[in-house]
Amino acid sequence: SYYVRLQYNGEFLPLFTKVDGITYKKDKSDYSPLKPSFIAGGGAFGYKMDDIRVDVEGVYSYLDKNDVKDVTFDPANTIADSVTAISGLVNVYYDIAIEDMPITPYIGVGVGAAYISTPLEPAVNNQKSKFGFAGQVKAGVSYDVTPEVKLYAGARYFGSYGA
Numbered sequence: 001s002y003y004v005r006l007q008y009n010g011e012f013l014p015l016f017t018k019v020d021g022i023t024y025k026k027d028k029s030d031y032s033p034l035k036p037s038f039i040a041g042g043g044a045f046g047y048k049m050d051d052i053r054v055d056v057e058g059v060y061s062y063l064d065k066n067d068v069k070d071v072t073f074d075p076a077n078t079i080a081d082s083v084t085a086i087s088g089l090v091n092v093y094y095d096i097a098i099e100d101m102p103i104t105p106y107i108g109v110g111v112g113a114a115y116i117s118t119p120l121e122p123a124v125n126n127q128k129s130k131f132g133f134a135g136q137v138k139a140g141v142s143y144d145v146t147p148e149v150k151l152y153a154g155a156r157y158f159g160s161y162g163a
Contacts, residue, residue: 001048002045002047002048003045003046003047003048003053003055004043004044004045005044006041006043007041007042007043009041009042009061009156034063034064034065034066034079034083035064035066036064037062037063037082039061040059040060040062041060042058043057044058044091048095051094051097052092052093052095053092053093053108054090054091054092055091056088056089056090057090057091057110058087059085059086059087059088060086061084061086061087061158062083062084063085064081064082065079083116083117084117084129085115085116085160086114086115086116087113087114087134088114088134089110089112089113089135089136090110090112091109091110091136092108092109092110093108093138094106094107095142103141103144104142104144105140105141106140106141106142106154108139109135109137110135110136110137111134113134114131114132114133115129115130116130118130130162132160132162133160134159134160134161135158135161136157136158136159137156137157138155138156139154139156140152140153140154140155
């Protein structure tokens with residue numbers, strides 16, 4: 001059966017966002033040069049076959065510059081005020097069915113492309129954004145509100161390379 005999914009991708013954990021060639025340190029502690037904002041979400045259209053789901057997903061993410069007191073960038077003043085990522089991925093999920101339970105754990109993996117604004121200020125060769133490979137892994141649970149409506153809660157690791 002076909003399905004449509006709308007999602008909000010709020011970030012609750014301070015996971016590290018790495019930008020190659022830039023360090024952001026205070027004493028001996030490393031900090032993430034970018035921090036999540038509340039602006040992140042997307043949607044998907046897919047097909048479910050027994051315990052397998054396949055969908056095409058579009059995601060929008062926005063990161064702000066992380067201004068931590070007395071922390072310095074090396075090289076100095078090299079991070080942009082914000083970074084925007086628009087990605088399209090094809091995902092495959094495995095739903096771990098539990099008989100007679102409204103809760104279903106799932107795991108998933110996705111690959112695709114991301115269009116990302118440069119995290120560098122100023123942009124190298126005036127290239128303000130670029131396409132790159134994107135991948136993600138997901139895990140979580142779904143709850144059957146009705147047979148046709150499910151609520152999902154989960155976590156994902158998203159990475160982009162070459163952008």
